[in-house]
Amino acid sequence: MNPNVKFKSGAMTPFQARRRWLTAFAAGAGGLALAGCDKAVNNPRIDATLRSAEKLTFASQRLILDHQPLAKEYGERDLSPVFRANGSMMPASKEYARLLQGGFVDFRLQVDGLVQRPQALSLAQLKTMKARTQITRHDCVEGWSAIGKWQGVPLAQVLDLAGLKPGARYVIFHCADNLGESADDSGLYYESIDLLDAYHPQTILAYGMNGKDLPVAHGAPLRLRIERQLGYKQAKYVNRIEVVDAYSHLNGGKGGFWEDRGYEWYAGI
């Protein structure tokens, strides 16, 4: 082929064309990366696509965790010298102040929803039930970890005491702290887990920490420990357990305080 015929004066040669294309491609990719990312983050369709990976993560972890393996348990010598407290440090309500003043003698854990026998359990009653003690690692979503010793009653025992009704799928934990600092109840902390995690042997309602009563900063008198998920699932100041078939009617509808603020419902990663 005679190149003189195909490429007239001023026209680009294949090499020049390819260079120009490559330059435009590189500039476009760079510009997109720098300017477009914030826009992409706020694009609902892109967000929905990215959220599909959460389902993939959940499904694959469920496959791996189906046989209910235990989270690693540590020894006394592995305990964090200082266990960082996070989130609410002291619920602001008058009711909580009253209960704290009375040493939580008047505290009752409500168990209701899709259960055969709704319960109102005192701390003393919970302490007469068979307890479990575990030294485990607490992993915050921010990236820090702390090791603590927890003593409490396995959630499975409490659920069995109340007896699940058909259709029960999730357990909601209602808390006394208003982390959202709202005027109404919409800022109250809450969390939800499904029954597989609820019946895991290490899922306990802890009333003791590092050999003492659970401190206020760590959720006195009762907090959830669900050892295979991140810190924000470990609801503090739990005062009501509600068994439900769905959680979409609650507050933001995402199943938890932080979930309503963008975090994953399944926090095993």
Place this chain on the structure above:
Amino acid sequence: MTTARMPSGTFRRRAAAPPRQLVPRHSALVRITHWVNVFCFSLLLMTGAQIFNAHPRLYWGEYGADNDHAWLSVDSLQSSGHWRGAVHLGSLTFESTGLLGASNENGALAPRGFPAWLTVPSYQDLAAGRRWHFFFAWLFAINGAVYLVGGLVKRHFGRDLLPTRAELAPAHLVREVVDHAKLDFPKGEAARRYNVLQKLTYMAVAFVLLPLMVLTGLTMSPGLDSAFHILLDVFGGRPSARSIHFICASLLVAFVVVHVLMVLVSGVWNNLRSMITGRYAIELDGDPR
């Protein structure tokens, strides 16, 4: 120059240069996985910086939080109303205002680990950073699996990456290092293959650094830790895994810097074309065909 006005000037000038030949350089597998990797790595790095900013401290061991000793921390300090950044590495302290610890956010210095231009999203949003990070981590891992399986099946590793015994001889390695330092790159027939420094570097990236990124990333998942306690035993704890994740990411950034620099100085268009179309031009030095 008289040829400049001629209709086929480019071709004439090319004809005056040493004869060149386009040879197949990169397989479709390598090209596709390379660019998917570029895309994933860029986003993983920037969303990773966003996640790091939520707690810009790194520890060794099974636990690590604010009261524990951090081997690396990016601190934001406030003095007389102004934010100041400082990096602590072991017992060393570096002033880092403007880049790390305190950098520009909406026209004023704000407390943040990595600066806004290095994170996705640019503003602080851990939840979004995590969502993006995990999505592209999946893509990155699937892409890596395709590369590893494809590379084995098509014998890419054995043929292109594994150095020969002669290439590993100390004298040869020294000569390659000296040639590289002088920016004297292989020509002609020798340019058809990766040189030994490329082979060793690409193997370290593909078989050591990138797998370590995946494994230390998985170790940070409390769910996976309960299924595979061995991850914690191998890396020495979740905080250690997070530190190794950070170190490997830093080494990958160092690799990318040198890699891009080498691409630029050893013929940027030829290199780019070979990674897009697969064809690489080699000069047939004094070897008329």
